[in-house]
Amino acid sequence: MTAIPARERLIFALDVPHHIAAQRLVDDLGDSVVFYKVGLELALAEGFLDLIDWLRERDKKVFVDLKLFDVPATVARAIHRLSERGVDFTTVHGNQGIMEAAAEAKSGNLKVLAVTALTSLDRGDLTDLGFDCDVESLVLSRARRALAAGCDGVVSSGLEVPALRRHAPEKLIAVTPGIRPVANDDDQKRVMTPAAAIEGGADYLVVGRPIRDADDPRAAAEAIQAEIATALNEDD
Template identity: 70%
Template sequence: MPAHPPHPDAAVPTALTDDRDRLIFALDVPDAASARALVERLADHVTFYKVGLELAMSPGYFELIDWLKARGKKVFVDVKLFDVPATVAAAVARLDARAVDFITIHGNQSIMEAAAAARRGDTRILAVTALTSLDRGDMTDLGFDCDIGDLVLSRARRALTAGCDGVVSSGLELERLRREAPDTLVTVTPGIRPVDNDAPPDDQKRVMTPTMAIAAGADHLVVGRPIREADDPAAAAAAIQQEIATAVATRGTGVAGPGSSR
């Protein structure tokens, strides 16, 4: 099957007009009411929100997306679509019609091509490479007899060829992606953990601090628990925003476009 052409804006990625958009807060809460309360509490400290599977299983999911967009927020629909290509394409088209900003899909070639071909607006399609909750042992259990970095790079290259815009990748693979993948690649990095020696362990295994991830070339950082479980979520978000701003300035790029922000 021939590769679909890239998204019309892929060669010149949309510029980040506000470095605050680099922080994506994970609204991993059980219902839309809890999500709205958190958004209100975080106010202007967060401009970009991830709405994932937990909320997708709750009433009011699409109304929440519309509410966020009406408030001028960016929306990352992280549902990791994985189904027959026609079904994935139909789902992408429905979300694209709601003007969401990012959608995640699994990195199967036919799925990536179908998803990229289905969108008509400015929605960005991101391929999942290797979940940050997986380590080398987990990958072996899943039947991947290869280096995680090799797998991530291969999927990133194939995603762009398929017409997708970028990938979700651990910070541990970022430097290699930035060194070897095309400059147009948008990188979204979960598993971000500010330095906190007292933080309890969680299910993320391949993690990185905001400063380290920005230095390695991340465009966007997904942060959940360190903000959501803080005594003062707004203050925690503000602190991470400041860390990101400092890291970007130190990297010497200022406000830059995705994929060109090294």
């Protein structure tokens, strides 16, 4: 896989209620963030597609995280539209037909990522959902199926990434949410620090609230960038 520039490894989750708030945050963060994730909250707000175009016009990379789950033909059409928009990453659920349709429909720079197990779920939640296996086994199984279907990578907790690196090809893109620079008490259960996630083999780190809710979001982003650079043994 092509080497990833260190400062592109931080993906900031634009989890805000409308595009104006998103644009204000992007302006405030300046060059401290290169890659942005837009998800369901903004997708249901006015100006979602315009925001994607606005980010691309500013040479920002865009991750549209909608976890697409529908009949394969519908997912394929959505993937085609995202490709036309210049989106860099998007997510689909780990259904075989959906993954295959998404992989076949993508074009340009778009990379399709399969969702493995949400970082808000723990072993008890998986039992409630009917999975008779541990989290690591589920993630590995879904990663193998995603690669076989033609997907480019997976979204996975940093806790499972070392196992992915041992058992999956190096070309697998591992995008890791649930990144917390310090201990947390929010709804993310399977979390990891930025340095630990990078050292474990994660390619990209998705960070939202620790930057968005900081007193100085730009300083918080720069601190995470410095931690990533140190973990990679690179100068910030």
